[in-house]
Amino acid sequence: MDERTALIESDVERYLDLHENKSLLRFITCGSVDDGKSTLIGRLLYESKSLLDDQLGALDADSRRYGTQGDALDFALLVDGLSAEREQGITIDVAYRFFSTDRRKFIVADTPGHEQYTRNMITGASTADVAVILVDARKGVLTQTRRHTYLASLVGIRRVVLAVNKLDLVEWSHGVFAGIERIYREFAARLGIAHVVAIPLSALRGDNIVAPSANTPWYRGPSLLQHLEQVEIDGGAGDGPLRMPVQWVNRPDHAFRGFSGRLLGGRVKPGDAVRVLPSGRQSTVARVVSFDGDLAQAVSGQSVTLTLADEIDVSRGDVICAADDPAGLADQFEAHVVWMGEEPLLPGRSYLVKLGASTVGASIAAPKYLVDVNTLEHLAAKTLQLNETGVCVLTLDRAVAFDAYAQNRDMGSFIVVDRLSNQTVGAGMLHFALRRSQNIHWQALEVDKRARVRMNGHRPGVLWFTGLSGSGKSTIANLVERRLHALGARTYLLDGDNVRHGLSKDLGFTAADRVENIRRIGEVARLMVDAGLIVLTAFISPFRSERELARGMVDDGEFVEIFVDTPLEIVERRDPKGLYRKARRGELKNFTGIDSPYEAPEAPELHIDTTRSDPERAADAIVEYLARHGIIQALH
Template identity: 70%
Template sequence: MTVSSDLIADDIEAYLERHANKSMLRFITCGSVDDGKSTLIGRLLYESKLVFDDQLTALEADSRKSGTQGEGLDFALLVDGLAAEREQGITIDVAYRYFTTERRKFVVADTPGHEQYTRNMVTGASTVDLAVILVDSRKGILTQTRRHSYLVSLLGIKHVVLAVNKLDLVDYSQEVFDAITADYAEFAHEIGLDGFVAIPLSAYMGDNLTERSANTPWYSGPSLIEHLESVDIDDAAAAAPFRMPVQWVNRPDLDFRGFSGQIVSGTVSPGDPIRVLPSGKTSTVERIVTMGGDLDVAGAGRSVTITLADEIDISRGDVLSIADNPPAVADQFEACIVWMGEAPMLPERPFLCQIGTVTVTARITKPKHKINVNTLEKTATTTLALNEIGVCNLSFDRPVPFDPYVGNRDTGSFILIDRLTNGTVGAGMITHSLRRSDNIHWQSVDVDEAAHTRLKGHQPAVLWFTGLSGSGKSTIANDVERQLHALGAHTYLLDGDNVRHGLNRDLGFTAADRVENIRRVTEVTRLMADAGLIVLASFISPFEAERHAARELIGEDQFVEIFVDTALAVAEERDPKGLYKKARRGELVNFTGIDSPYEPPQNPDIHIDTSVTTTEDAAIAIIDYLRARGTIS
């Protein structure tokens, strides 16, 4: 029989159209280490006929190497791609895999089970609709099972499958399955996961994976794949009010001005009234432009360019929203934060914060408590360590539009980025804004910085002296102030010891207290510079991040970083206050240079090497620098 090419083409077109219109489910597998997550995904890929012949040949060879020869295929090897994972038999990174069935398309994230990789699990879970939490039937509910379940609840994942795995190793016992399910139900109720579905499995043997197994006649529920194919995922993004963070102002020519971005929730059509946040200005949608032509309606997940009927000043980071139901705008929040940094979180340390398409400067002003995910106990804390979860107050350097995370995962979540390394150190979910952020406003004044500057006859500046204790900072700063005073300049010297008698008397010398010490001093110097003074700030200020934040707050045109560089041995030999001796005897803890680090400036404005420069010469060099800069005449 001859089959026409037109018929084949029609069949292919129908096939492609059928698959293109399938719904997609994003889900995550998580649980404790060696619960069988990678084996489960590998088996799903195998059963979905998505393993090519060459991959299957390689899998058979790798299975023999891994010691499963004669026992079948080691399906975990299809997923565990990193060499370290294969050597240790664990998952370290987040592995994403794609497969399809007749009814649905799937994206699955296989996440690490070890506690030390909790941050990887959070990354994998941040965009999924459903979580498959695996439990080894021989071990029952473990600490990491509880940890991952709590994170699933925290991240707002509504659909949960409790996969009681490796039942073949307990003779497919219904009693074991029921006991684990009951144990998990008790914990799940405490964290709001009452609607979970429990399925008995053997991922290795394939029981209840794609169809119900004869080995569990006592189980009448769906197989895992049947449940994944049929679970009704509420499209919360589509039901939420329209939101589109602006990624790019699209201006290819003088006749076209649009605003490009991805719609994160709701729908929009031409003619809809729009409000732009944070400005609050309103307009009407004129066109919804895409590469394939204009649209009559666009919904969540669609990347579009929107043109408006009115000329409005809109920038990257602004949010387009439905006019009568806009997001709130604030600069202070309560948020739940998962700490991902190797170094502990220090309150008041400035971070970059990416929320939507805008990046702002953020500080964790007050950790309220951290959460023990095993007991759900809330414990008072002043910091967060790697993988710890806490509720904290946050302050941004400007108001931003937001929704609480429970209402919109896209406009209610953020990441914290280390300003020096650009590494992600935290992920957060906004609970609500702090009411005080709505009640505090800048008061306008008639006598401003320019007026102060004209009266004093010179430019304001902040001379920031940094270096080890005993380096000579205060001596040089004192000499510089004396010479500036003789020239008629208006000055004030802030010294590290002096401010601890009053302004900072409540602070110690822990890393967190040092950060807060410099934050307060920075705010004071900024106010003094605003009054037109030349401020000389002499502080060890050991951390690069705080010095960088001081420069940014005060301004590049006013901030002068002076590194008084002295070898530790020389500073310790001088030891004018006897502090090094106390530190060496263990009587003074957290002393910079001994048991607390000093991070030397990488690019100071002035570098004074006290091994070759006298105090007098250093002061002269600083005065000459200020003249050349135009601060003084």
């Protein structure tokens, strides 16, 4: 190797070492529509020389096709990647870009300005250290400015850059800039955001982006890039106790058993004492294994495999914690929820909640209050609509390991998923566990379901009749109970109208009230099954989610969904109580089949087509099904 080649390789190694050891800053740009977020990021990429020749060529071509600035480059096109964005001139999706300077590496998220894309903004903000809030100097602080600042504070961002953009369009007015800064600082202070740096900009022209601009001689602060290069990054979870959710139990062969995941807090090395939650079992770390081999230590952010000195039960979703400072363990929380679903939150409905590597069933109570993003006032609310935020009580179907979001973002954040569509409909931050979740325990009972079943002489179960009002559910359920009673079965019939005279007399017929009604019925049915009974329920129960919730409350094989299928035109002709006529006249709101939907079962155990079968034959078919599946076999 000649001397020149050796020098070149040495320079390359030094450059790579320098690049590898530079700190990483994650930041978001947000604000109202057309404040210049994408242009700002495009300008940063261009000025930091992070664009390749082919990207510059494509930018020039796209600027001629989509741009609005004559021959000038339209930097927004570097970020607005979707065709819909380019055609409308707005940002819809969250766009992530990487760039680097001599002092620091950056990952920037360009988040949407439109209110309907608030959920995308939350996604971008969830991992950011700094928020760059853009304000159009001509428009000042708008509702979306406040909304995005509030959401940024909600997800834990405490450092904000107020970028007053398009100042060239107001003649570089110091008075305009100072007025916007004053209004914004007052609002930010109410949110507890103490670190606000205000910078006057023209993203299109490049003023105060990389270097100070001669157009703002009254401004003595840093340019945007200078500030981003030097802003302090909070230590965060890396300085806290060990937290590692197990994502995979690694068993390549019988000789090796490890637990793989990413450290969400703290550090770990061989010999450290650890506690596994929720079991609470303890052990010590034997090895810290990475792709490149064993490590002397792993720190927050690294993905590793841990092996333990003891053979203890550890599964996906468990959390390996520092033995002397474990995470909390609870199943009820107060949480801040941002609603992202097109359909409103239905209090009491069963959703899925993903927290770390755990996925659990959950319900969300009606909000304690809704937050007005303009005034920060706490408002009364019964639900959350799209893009609304509020404080709610979250109840899980089992205890999970957690830290408050304020202490550890990863261990304290969750998403809410609709059980049927599998769409993400909400995101949240845990405040604290409710004391009752830790003070209430299951009491062991000596007479259990198995003993009651032996005494009754048959298996228990739920016969869940569902269908439109007037379809014949109650009639058929009554005939089935008579037959079962004659066979000696212990039964009980829960009828929709009868239950609303007592257990659910405080409920109306809104979607939320229907959800709560079925939740109560499901709980009562579960208790009756535990008592060894065959319980029959005759309710419209219009939503699949709630029927699935009721199914999940009992053991496999103990729930029989019976769809009493009668067309709407037939039940309207029957209309024994005159309810359909009232609904058609608008006198009865939220009536299923008229102005409230009915979601027919997709795979019921029994489908009773009442156009082909009368109630007597339907009842016989149901009893035959129970005998065939061994529920009442012992009674014959």
